[in-house]
Amino acid sequence: SQTIHQWPATLVQPVGSPLSLECTVEGTSNPNLYWYRQAAGRGLQLLFYSVGIGQISSEVPQNLSASRPQDRQFILSSKKLLLSDSGFYLCAWSLARGGAETQYFGPGTRLLVL
Amino acid sequence: AQSVTQPDIHITVSEGASLELRCNYSYGATPYLFWYVQSPGQGLQLLLKYFSGDTLVQGIKGFEAEFKRSQSSFNLRKPSVHWSDAAEYFCAVGEVGYALNFGKGTSLLVTP
Numbered sequence: 001s002q003t004i005h006q007w008p009a010t011l012v013q014p015v016g017s018p019l020s021l022e023c024t025v026e027g028t029s030n031p032n033l034y035w036y037r038q039a040a041g042r043g044l045q046l047l048f049y050s051v052g053i054g055q056i057s058s059e060v061p062q063n064l065s066a067s068r069p070q071d072r073q074f075i076l077s078s079k080k081l082l083l084s085d086s087g088f089y090l091c092a093w094s095l096a097r098g099g100a101e102t103q104y105f106g107p108g109t110r111l112l113v114l
Numbered sequence: 115a116q117s118v119t120q121p122d123i124h125i126t127v128s129e130g131a132s133l134e135l136r137c138n139y140s141y142g143a144t145p146y147l148f149w150y151v152q153s154p155g156q157g158l159q160l161l162l163k164y165f166s167g168d169t170l171v172q173g174i175k176g177f178e179a180e181f182k183r184s185q186s187s188f189n190l191r192k193p194s195v196h197w198s199d200a201a202e203y204f205c206a207v208g209e210v211g212y213a214l215n216f217g218k219g220t221s222l223l224v225t226p
Contacts, residue, residue: 006157034213043204043218044158059213090157101208102148105157 002027006091006106013113019064019078021109023091026072031093033074034103035066038088050074086113116141118207120217127195128225135190135220137205147188148206148214149179158204164188175199200224 003026013019025031035047046059048066056066063082067075074091089109094101119138127133139145146165150158162173169181179190188205202221208214 044216046213049213088155092158101146101212101214102160102163103206103214104160105150107157108155110155 002093002104004091004093004104004106006089006109008109009107010110011112013081013111015083015113016080019076019081019085019111021076021089021091021111023074023076023106024072025093028072028093028095030071031095032101033068034092034094035074035076036090036092038090038108040087044090048076081113083113086111116207116215118205118215118217120203120205120220122220123218124221124223126223126225129197130194133190133192133195133199133222135203135205135222137188137190137217139186139188139205139207141186141207141209143209144183145207145209147179147181148208149173149177149188149190150204150206150216151175152202152204152219154201161190161203195222195224197224197226 005024032051034049036044037047038044048058050056050068053068064078091106092103094103117140121136148163149161151161152158161177162171162179164171164181171179177192179188181188200222202219204219205217206214
């Protein structure tokens, strides 16, 4: 069966510091991968998605970036965090093989920027 | 423009009472429809999905949803709510080849 991992679970970082959040998927090949942010009291905002190694699409311009160095690894990064980057970050995967995409979510990383 | 609307931000129901959470969408074609649940501090768990066929879909934890094309709705229902159902519920809509479009969520509070 497939599993998705995210780490760290919780992170407290000062403004201006770098960020690296990691997401890995097990039990499947060539998944589509997604990064979402969920701010307090809001819905999910799609940040990035990837359909393959090195292929990243950005949905929202911001100081965040994403990379996919391996098939089942998706990394969210920032060179300098802003206060507004605080939130709950969710990674998700799906397999779109000519059908609709059912997305499966990881446990999330709570980021607090101070 | 494509959109997903969950009209109720918060809903409070008594334990044992029935529940209906609303979801409306605006899409050009028949979309694929999903309901997810999120417990505090957790990721999203898929409750059920509709792709085609029977418009009444059964999901996990005793939930069901009905697709009504004429009303562009996909409402989530449960006949008897348990305290453990308190959570955030998200409706999502998608088309082949596109990422899902999520509603803003409905927060469910269950009272004794």
